[in-house]
Amino acid sequence: MGRLAGKVAIVTGAAQGTGEVVARLFAEEGARVVLGDVKQDAGRRVAEEIGEAARFVPLDVTRPEDWARCVEETTQAFGGVDVLVNNAAILLLAPLTQVSREDFLRIVEVNQLGPFLGIQAVFESMKARGGGSIVNISSTDGIKGMNGVAAYASSKWGVRGLTKSAAIELGRHRIRVNAVCPEAGNPNMSSPFMPGNPDLSAVPHQMMQAILKAPEGRAPTSRIRDVANMVLFLASDESLSCTAGDFVVDAGLTAGAWQKGAPGA
Numbered sequence: 001m002g003r004l005a006g007k008v009a010i011v012t013g014a015a016q017g018t019g020e021v022v023a024r025l026f027a028e029e030g031a032r033v034v035l036g037d038v039k040q041d042a043g044r045r046v047a048e049e050i051g052e053a054a055r056f057v058p059l060d061v062t063r064p065e066d067w068a069r070c071v072e073e074t075t076q077a078f079g080g081v082d083v084l085v086n087n088a089a090i091l092l093l094a095p096l097t098q099v100s101r102e103d104f105l106r107i108v109e110v111n112q113l114g115p116f117l118g119i120q121a122v123f124e125s126m127k128a129r130g131g132g133s134i135v136n137i138s139s140t141d142g143i144k145g146m147n148g149v150a151a152y153a154s155s156k157w158g159v160r161g162l163t164k165s166a167a168i169e170l171g172r173h174r175i176r177v178n179a180v181c182p183e184a185g186n187p188n189m190s191s192p193f194m195p196g197n198p199d200l201s202a203v204p205h206q207m208m209q210a211i212l213k214a215p216e217g218r219a220p221t222s223r224i225r226d227v228a229n230m231v232l233f234l235a236s237d238e239s240l241s242c243t244a245g246d247f248v249v250d251a252g253l254t255a256g257a258w259q260k261g262a263p264g265a
């Protein structure tokens, strides 16, 4: 019996990367899963590979009408929604002074407004089913800062604020809301870029690798499967007392610096 047996989940941004791994793991654990993404071909392919327990629904998380259709199709297919994973996001790596108003707003729209609309969309269904679990994917950039990610970090800090407020407000309906903060630049994750923006899709992979290389003295970087397992834990009834929390999966990145030369080094 899987840890999500009988549960119905929506996972956003599930056409690739973390969302795909989460969707596959959820199905392995007995859930029926709806994969939402703007990348329709890739999303359909993943859903088909998972099989009968999965459906793909085209979803732009910034559009309330897409959310309404997603919840409707999920309900038609599987009866309602128990779990929502707000995973879809975009990243812009650029100096703060070069981020346009439009790019900033687009990042906030996808990364912060998207999860907000998702919570609104699933609320009635979760309430009617006696509760649910919402997992918002933030980032270590939602706990600390870094040069080059001012807009992204703003949105990811926002996700944590949304998480706490939603957890307080929806707790009486037995809806839990938590944030997962994966390490920025986990080399096993694909690098998220702003889709359709030629300037940004040119960000070289080596640059990501260089920025995000684990500092000397640190544990190995975290793994995408570990992130998915954390999401699974929070989605399942094994975490019934967890709500409004930030759960880092960062191999110690946010713990502080390893000081060469200091005692214990």
Ligand SMILES: NC(=O)c1ccc[n+]([C@@H]2O[C@H](COP(=O)([O-])OP(=O)(O)OC[C@H]3O[C@@H](n4cnc5c(N)ncnc54)[C@H](O)[C@@H]3O)[C@@H](O)[C@H]2O)c1
Residues within 6 Å of the ligand: 012, 013, 014, 015, 016, 017, 018, 019, 036, 037, 038, 039, 059, 060, 061, 062, 086, 087, 088, 089, 090, 110, 137, 138, 139, 140, 181, 182, 183, 184, 185, 186, 189, 190, 191, 192, 193, 195
């Ligand atoms: N990759 C990292 O290093 C890293 C680190 C920390 C946190 N995260 C977070 O983990 C999550 C997943 O990251 P990833 O590396 O798997 O990203 P990814 O780019 O591989 O996948 C993101 C998915 O979201 C989809 N998406 C983008 N805009 C969308 C929209 N408007 N509506 C619906 N879907 C949309 C994309 O099509 C893509 O399939 C994100 O929230 C990201 O911020 C990633």
